[in-house]
Amino acid sequence: xxxxxxxxxxxxxxxxxxxxxxxxxxxxxxxxxxxxxxxxxxxxxxxxxxxxxxxxxxxxxxxxxxxxxxxxxxxxxxxxxxxxxxxxxxxxxxxxxxxxxxxxxxxxxxxxxxxxxxxxxxxxxxxxxxxxxxxxxxxxxxxxxxxxxxxxxxxxxxxxxxxxxxxxxxxxxxxxxxxxxx
Numbered sequence: 001x002x003x004x005x006x007x008x009x010x011x012x013x014x015x016x017x018x019x020x021x022x023x024x025x026x027x028x029x030x031x032x033x034x035x036x037x038x039x040x041x042x043x044x045x046x047x048x049x050x051x052x053x054x055x056x057x058x059x060x061x062x063x064x065x066x067x068x069x070x071x072x073x074x075x076x077x078x079x080x081x082x083x084x085x086x087x088x089x090x091x092x093x094x095x096x097x098x099x100x101x102x103x104x105x106x107x108x109x110x111x112x113x114x115x116x117x118x119x120x121x122x123x124x125x126x127x128x129x130x131x132x133x134x135x136x137x138x139x140x141x142x143x144x145x146x147x148x149x150x151x152x153x154x155x156x157x158x159x160x161x162x163x164x165x166x167x168x169x170x171x172x173x174x175x176x177x178x179x180x181x182x
Contacts (some may be wrong), residue, residue, distance in 0.1 A: 003072065004034040005070055005073035007090060007094065011090045039070070067098055075105065077149065083084060108142075108174040110170075123141050
């Protein structure tokens with residue numbers, strides 16, 4: 001069973017994208033499609049990027065743990081909110097922290113926003129950064145608009161049957177990208 005890391009990048013008070021991370025973790029684990037674990041950047045509380053992890057003299061234990069979890073995952077799903085048309089600084093910070101951990105790592109994207117565009121503007125620069133680091137960026141993100149209305153605070157979707165159908169197709173496609181890499 002593939003080991004899937006789900007990065008929940010928002011560190012804002014009252015964050016809404018974490019609802020999608022909770023949903024996908026539960027969905028993947030409950031359907032038996034993989035072993036999913038949320039890597040919550042709010043809990044890691046990384047300082048602003050000043051050097052890649054491999055060049056740090058004495059990195060924090062959280063940074064080392066995060067790197068180990070990304071490295072050991074068969075694939076990564078990033079739940080990306082959109083802040084003012086871009087990637088949250090916390091996510092870009094975490095992506096730039098790592099180098100070798102991203103190499104040949106399948107990465108899929110779930111983009112979310114409070115509006116109707118579902119975070120699509122943030123996805124392209126994020127894909128480009130990960131591509132430059134050698135990740136295998138899976139095309140076709142799953143987009144979730146109106147995130148506050150789509151889930152409750154526990155990650156329970158408003159229309160579970162419809163989202164489960166979309167999630168099943170999304171995760172199944174993602175798993176196809178993981179298998180050739182093993």
